Amino acid sequence: MTRPHLVTGARLQYDEVREEHVLLVPEGAVRLNPTAAAVLELCDGERSLDEIVDTLSARYEGSDLREDVEGLVDGLTQKGLVVDAAA
């Protein structure tokens, strides 16, 4: 995975009713914790995985988020919800 982006038709949204972030996909939704939502907001097909990790690590005061980011992106790639813009 070099430049992740959301698959066609996937939409990030904040659900005011349940007070949580969701990734809406055809006929489904994935509930997201705030970190996951922050990662997916950066999956724009332009940033590399390294850039996403750096941006978030800086935002969260230097904590290393590489494992979290990679785990999330891998999981959603397996499900076909994140794809590689470079592929």
Add this chain to the structure above:
Amino acid sequence: MRQPRPFTLIAELSYQCPLHCPYCSNPLDIGAEKYRRELETEHWIRTFREARALGVLQLALSGGEPMLRRDLVELCEGSRDAGLYSSLITAGTLFTRERAEALKLAGLDHVQISIQSPNAEENDRIAGNRSFEKKIAAARFAKELDFPLTINCVLHRQNLDRIAELLDLALDLGAQRLELANTQYYGWAVPNQEALMPSWEQLRRAEEAVQHFRERVGPKVDVLWVLPDFYEELPKPCMGGWARTAMVVAPNGDVLPCQAASTIPGLEFANVREHPLEWIWSESDAFARFRGTDWMQEPCRTCPLGRQEMDFGGCRCQALRLTGDAAATDPVCRFSPHHDRVVSIRESAQTDEFVYRTIKRPVRI
């Protein structure tokens, strides 16, 4: 008990449809007077807003054929403004390039096109109308406009042997999802049961083909395959459990817990013209009747597998049809005293003759 929040609203915009599929999930009495008076644009848009406030995220614009509604563009805008994720559930025959563009601009999120068979001639025979070429063209328009595309095919004895062709067609069309929906026996599938019920051997081969395809193609095409009820020994949580995740609004505004709920005698359906959706969801008779587990009888009440909160007793409409009691355990369950009826239906006589869906005359069975 804390009230569950609905996730999906199925908006049956109209029961009119150019196709005549013999397994249609619409009621057999779609031609009845009570369905003639369809909701107005503003009723639907208000319903979408109320649904979002209740927790709904997914909107299925369904039917009949939803593209027969002249206000479909306005309805898509209403859905977008309400913050819903909208899916158009269409037969595809009216999905021209021009209308597809208008729907895209209006914020429609996803297109699901039904195909009756990957073989043109067979497709047209099952649909009861010449439609295959238009469906293929529709799928290509959807892709050109960058809609996520789902191909849906209802499976049964007449088309299950073509599953490998169907998988290849979905791949060729660039579908992101392929919904292989084994026929459920309500609506028009009931009088067609003998023409539709597959053999175990057909299902086994189909499942194998799906497995091979998944290994070959990977997550690029998400193939949804669920073994049909009648070949299971334990029931499925129909609709995710009665009044737990979904609600269906009929063309006339009646709100139902599932598409087939109107077959259950004595259930009263509230209408969005007269009541707020919130009240209908939490208070109305039809939703309260089988919600949760308190209504359950034996053997569900003391389920030896403790599955009350997993399958919610299965399908109420199936229980009614096969036992005469909508509150009975779904006879798909091997603990049901009526399970032998499911077994005998699997082995029942077979025909290739269809009773085609029609809105012209009410069908009685």
